[in-house]
Amino acid sequence: MDSTRRPILFVSSPESGLLNPLLTLAGELSGRGVEELWFATDEPRRRDIEAIIGKTPVEFASLGEVVPEMSAVTWDDETYRAVTQPSRFKAHRAVLRHTCDPKLRVEKYHALETAVDKIEPALMIIESMSLFAVELAITKKIPFMLSVPFMPSNVLTSHTPFSKSYTAPGFPVPHSGLPFEMTFTQRITNRVFKLRTLAMFLNPSLSKVMAQDGPLRRELGISDAARGQMARIDNAEAILSYSVTGLDYPFPVPAKMRLVGAMVPPLPQAPGDHRLSDWLDKQDSVVYMGFGTITRLARDQVQSFVEVARRLDGRHQILWKLPSDQQEFLPPVAELPGNLRIETWVPSQFDVLAHPSVKVFFTHAGGNGYHEGLYFGKPLVVRPLWVDCYDQAVRGEDFGISLTLDRPETVDPDDVVDKLTRVIEDGSFSERAQQFALRQREAGGRAAAADLVLASPSLK
Incomplete structure (x- = not known):
């Protein structure tokens, strides 16, 4: 050479x-x-x-x-x-x-x-x-x-x-x-x-x-x-x-x-996406639901998540990144709760997680999601998908930065609402997440x- x-x-x-x-x-x-x-x-x-x-x-x-x-x-x-x-x-x-x-x-x-x-x-x-x-x-x-x-x-x-x-x-x-x-x-x-x-x-x-x-x-x-x-x-x-x-x-x-x-690009990653950022600016508390590119939700699971949003209406907004092929399992638009915003694709998940209105990241806890959520100081609620996701989930619980659904495969609305509410309202989760955010920036x-x-x- x-x-x-x-x-x-x-x-x-x-x-x-x-x-x-x-x-x-x-x-x-x-x-x-x-x-x-x-x-x-x-x-x-x-x-x-x-x-x-x-x-x-x-x-x-x-x-x-x-x-x-x-x-x-x-x-x-x-x-x-x-x-x-x-x-x-x-x-x-x-x-x-x-x-x-x-x-x-x-x-x-x-x-x-x-x-x-x-x-x-x-x-x-x-x-x-x-x-x-x-x-x-x-x-x-x-x-x-x-x-x-x-x-x-x-x-x-x-x-x-x-x-x-x-x-x-x-x-x-x-x-x-x-x-x-x-x-x-x-x-x-x-x-x-x-x-x-x-x-x-x-x-x-x-x-x-x-x-x-x-x-x-x-x-x-x-x-x-x-x-x-x-x-x-x-x-x-x-x-x-x-x-x-x-x-x-x-x-x-x-x-x-x-x-x-975490490997985070310069932000904002999608500076022209005012449509979503303007909406986030108007909210006090947002749950961001993003389960990666591999997750395939069945009809009953999609409907369970809609019920979760319904039960949180009046307290929290829900931003849900849901692929188009799984949106066919949603009820008619007129029947969706008013606090639920569904996006087929989010131009930048980093920009969403960085927004101060987002209070918790509801994730499958893949390697990137686990670290990226914490990079922005967001505590996690975890619905583990497969293999390493369960390893991240158990560590997150042990380190006080997340809670894991009891039965991820069934998606029980009672369990999801309980976990989201506890992570948002118990300040210790956010405090620990902020500590890891600082540690990641120092890295x-x-x-x-x-x-x-x-x-x-x-x-x-």
Whole structure:
């Protein structure tokens, strides 16, 4: 590579929760005038990359179309029900079974390899679930940083009992939804969770699929150094974690992991959206309901949320981001309560959360939502959706910043109204959220992450 060239290549899956933090980081570097920025992801996200406006362009490198098995947005209803079922282990198992086929990475690996050979990056910034990109970086000996939009322990804790882990053996295993201080029964459940995960891969049906991994690795020329759950951690130059101390259970965080807080773009993110901001200006107390891009609400759940708004009428306004395909479950407009405002799409969730009229964030508690709500000092009410959402939910309760619905799958209006009312009226929730807002701002966010990137020895 020409010694004067120092290209930086971002790589991410197309899922919004994984992609968005890197869009913010790429935008920060572009705004600083950093040259030769590239972003590799799936073709449907081309416009998002091309929409980054700064002093220097961010070039798009296409990884082709979305692989349906790898994108939760495209899963069929049966798969969606399996990965969001109440049983924590069965949901965890369903996700792994659906996504662990080694053949799924071949197309992306080849596409990224073509891009890498063209760009010759000095540094790669890789979203933590893009394991094909980690394998390629390790194989080609390209320095890389890992982007982690989850809690730190999510990527540092082993899912099986005999693998390397950066946390203690009794630490809550990811996706279990178990607390740090466990009862005797919960400690047994935690151990069994890991054993069952190991047994799942020893099952004949899945082990037959996984037997293809070795031959595929040899065919692709993947280095043996890329093997193992912790290869992405051990081989990373640095790990960018969008969290702060105190939002995860305590454990010794490795020096290479840098806690920079939520990745929030410059605000207002949608300065021309006066329609929604003017409405917020007129309200005293707003509950913002936003359950991410993956959540699929059924008719009875939608109607239960409408009933929640009805019961809060006269006390709080409700702003609900509800996709158009789920709005067909709503009652006629004339029957909706007057305090309910429904938006198909919110131009900027950051702008909404930043508004002082918003008093609580009613969320599924994905990794980004958990941290972003608290960045703006908003306490949470949580309807966890799947896998890591339950981990964030239990931590939020333990840290005094949120309450979780008793039965998220059924959406009981009595329970929802009770949780929202308690979080809004008990000032301790807001006080704790404000403390974490200050801590996140001190962590530096996008500016701190960009500084770490530019300080990389590979760019010198």
